[in-house]
Amino acid sequence: MKASGEPGQGGECVVRxxxxxxxxxxxxxxxxDVSAPCxxxxxxxxxLLRQAIGAVAPELGSLNGALLFAVGTEYADxxxxxxSDDDVACFPPVSGG
Amino acid sequence: MKASGEPGQGGECVVRxxxxxxxxxxxxxxxxDVSAPCxxxxxxxxxLLRQAIGAVAPELGSLNGALLFAVGTEYADxxxxxxSDDDVACFPPVSGG
Amino acid sequence: xxxxxxxxxxxxxxHVSLTEQPIDYTALTERVRSHRAGAVVxxxxxVREFTAGRRTLALDYEAYEPMARAExxxxxxxxxxxxxxxxAVVEHRLGRLELGEISVAVAVAAPHRRDAFQAAQYVMDQTxxxxxxxxxxxxxDGGTEWVHPPEGMPQRPGDAAx
Amino acid sequence: xxxxxxxxxxxxxxHVSLTEQPIDYTALTERVRSHRAGAVVxxxxxVREFTAGRRTLALDYEAYEPMARAExxxxxxxxxxxxxxxxAVVEHRLGRLELGEISVAVAVAAPHRRDAFQAAQYVMDQTxxxxxxxxxxxxxDGGTEWVHPPEGMPQRPGDAAx
Numbered sequence: 001m002k003a004s005g006e007p008g009q010g011g012e013c014v015v016r017x018x019x020x021x022x023x024x025x026x027x028x029x030x031x032x033d034v035s036a037p038c039x040x041x042x043x044x045x046x047x048l049l050r051q052a053i054g055a056v057a058p059e060l061g062s063l064n065g066a067l068l069f070a071v072g073t074e075y076a077d078x079x080x081x082x083x084s085d086d087d088v089a090c091f092p093p094v095s096g097g
Numbered sequence: 098m099k100a101s102g103e104p105g106q107g108g109e110c111v112v113r114x115x116x117x118x119x120x121x122x123x124x125x126x127x128x129x130d131v132s133a134p135c136x137x138x139x140x141x142x143x144x145l146l147r148q149a150i151g152a153v154a155p156e157l158g159s160l161n162g163a164l165l166f167a168v169g170t171e172y173a174d175x176x177x178x179x180x181s182d183d184d185v186a187c188f189p190p191v192s193g194g
Numbered sequence: 195x196x197x198x199x200x201x202x203x204x205x206x207x208x209h210v211s212l213t214e215q216p217i218d219y220t221a222l223t224e225r226v227r228s229h230r231a232g233a234v235v236x237x238x239x240x241v242r243e244f245t246a247g248r249r250t251l252a253l254d255y256e257a258y259e260p261m262a263r264a265e266x267x268x269x270x271x272x273x274x275x276x277x278x279x280x281x282a283v284v285e286h287r288l289g290r291l292e293l294g295e296i297s298v299a300v301a302v303a304a305p306h307r308r309d310a311f312q313a314a315q316y317v318m319d320q321t322x323x324x325x326x327x328x329x330x331x332x333x334x335d336g337g338t339e340w341v342h343p344p345e346g347m348p349q350r351p352g353d354a355a356x
Numbered sequence: 357x358x359x360x361x362x363x364x365x366x367x368x369x370x371h372v373s374l375t376e377q378p379i380d381y382t383a384l385t386e387r388v389r390s391h392r393a394g395a396v397v398x399x400x401x402x403v404r405e406f407t408a409g410r411r412t413l414a415l416d417y418e419a420y421e422p423m424a425r426a427e428x429x430x431x432x433x434x435x436x437x438x439x440x441x442x443x444a445v446v447e448h449r450l451g452r453l454e455l456g457e458i459s460v461a462v463a464v465a466a467p468h469r470r471d472a473f474q475a476a477q478y479v480m481d482q483t484x485x486x487x488x489x490x491x492x493x494x495x496x497d498g499g500t501e502w503v504h505p506p507e508g509m510p511q512r513p514g515d516a517a518x
Contacts, residue, residue: 018420020418020420020488020490021418021490021492021502021504022490022502022504025502066504068488070420070423070488072423073422073423073425073426073427074423074426075486089420089423089488091420091488091490092490092502092504093504093505094484094485094486094487094488094489094490094505095484095489095490095491095502095503095504095505096417096419096424096448096459096460096483096484096487096488096489096490096491097401097459097460097480097483097484097489115258117256117258117326117328118256118328118330118340118342119328119340119342122340163342165326167258167261167326169261170260170261170263170264170265171261171264172324186258186261186326188258188326188328189328189340189342190342190343191322191323191324191325191326191327191328191343192322192327192328192329192340192341192342192343193255193257193262193286193297193298193321193322193325193326193327193328193329194239194297194298194318194321194322194327219382219385220381220382223381223398223400227400227402227456228456229403229404229405229455229456230404230405230406231402231404232401232402232403232404233399233400233401233402234399234400234402235397235398235399235400235476236385236397236398236399236400237395237396237397237398237469237472237473238385238389238395238396238397238398239394239395239469240389240393240394240395240396241391241394242391242392242393242394242467243391243392244392293391294389294390294391305404307399307401307477307480308477310399311399311473311476311477314397314473315469315473318469
């Protein structure tokens with residue numbers, strides 16, 4: 001496996017990403033298929049997904065850098081490796097309570 | 098008026114003191130008339146009352162120094178001047194809650 | 195105090211009670227709830243079975259009532275000076291309490307949670323430190339015993355700030 | 357942690373819930389009460405009418421539910437590692453909330469009050485910081501607006517400890 005965050009294998013991975021709150025309103029959908037460069041067969045990273053979302057939705061502006069990601073039910077950071085079939089979620093800073 | 102804590106006028110003041118909790122159990126009463134030297138006509142101090150209580154109830158031992166006094170519904174210290182008709186209370190450290 | 199909260203709140207609702215009846219903490223909590231409050235903290239002191247490994251059967255609480263009420267009022271007033279509160283109430287039970295029963299309840303409402311937590315803690319700390327109420331243990335292994343703070347604790351109200 | 361409390365308590369009772377129904381905080385508080393606890397702290401977050409001078413009509417809460425439940429469970433587990441607790445429960449309301457309604461309730465029971473206060477504050481602080489729930493303001497002067505922490509606040513869970 002190559003270092004995460006660096007595209008490899010020449011291919012693209014497609015990951016289904018659930019989105020919430022203001023992000024869902026901006027994108028007009030509660031889930032989208034994000035295509036990002038693979039770092040190994042069938043795998044990409046959170047950082048690459050973030051870049052890909054920013055590229056397809058430039059209207060996010062500075063919100064893109066503040067978006068949080070989760071893989072399964074745990075927070076992930078930009079270096080986290082994601083498989084195409086992982087449960088991935090992406091959302092703005094939380095405001096419960 | 099002479100300095101408080103120093104007996105004066107040659108007389109004795111009698112003050113009714115309500116007592117609570119362990120102090121009441123030790124003394125076997127919920128109020129006692131304490132006779133203490135006057136610092137001015139009809140007035141004594143909390144410190145003189147404490148000494149007088151210690152003298153009539155030597156079984157209090159070290160509890161005597163820990164006893165708290167109130168005049169009316171406020172805490173008083175040894176220098177507080179007390180009139181014979183004040184509402185005076187005396188009790189061990191509190192343990193509510 | 196939380197920044198950004200103006201001190202222009204209306205006079206806070208305060209309430210003090212000593213009672214021989216079981217404390218209804220839901221009624222007490224409802225009393226402080228308000229559209230002006232985003233945070234409500236309710237504290238209950240309850241009769242614990244074990245203290246330092248020794249088993250309690252029941253507690254008897256006694257108060258110097260007029261002074262206890264006055265002191266509780268002063269404590270609530272001090273809390274409202276230190277934190278922006280919407281309401282603060284305290285009730286203390288007197289008489290015989292069985293295991294698990296509520297001896298004291300405090301409810302505080304404030305626009306922001308940090309103020310509500312701090313004020314509720316202040317009211318409880320000061321209540322235990324200053325209010326002329328005493329409890330007597332009824333031990334499972336026999337005997338009764340008045341509880342007074344151990345040597346070395348601040349014994350005179352105001353001697354030590356927490 | 358309060359000194360003198362042995363860490364030999366039985367496994368604490370923990371409970372997490374997300375609900376579209378009004379939160380019954382009395383039932384929640386009764387759930388944590390115990391003969392082993394001398395202190396119960398209940399926190400309620402309620403819908404406040406004014407935020408920075410602007411009037412709210414209602415709030416809509418939305419969650420990423422499976423993760424929100426998992427995160428709340430982790431927060432309770434962390435609290436039980438840091439303080440000796442008898443029980444800790446948290447419920448969060450979802451959907452439309454009117455003024456004064458309860459959005460979140462936390463109840464913690466511990467042998468001693470300082471632990472109960474600190475643990476309840478920890479659960480609330482972490483819930484607001486980490487749990488994937490969002491609220492949308494419905495303003496009296498028109499319009500709706502998702503609430504997200506202002507710039508400069510820690511945005512990534514774990515970035516800053518309180």
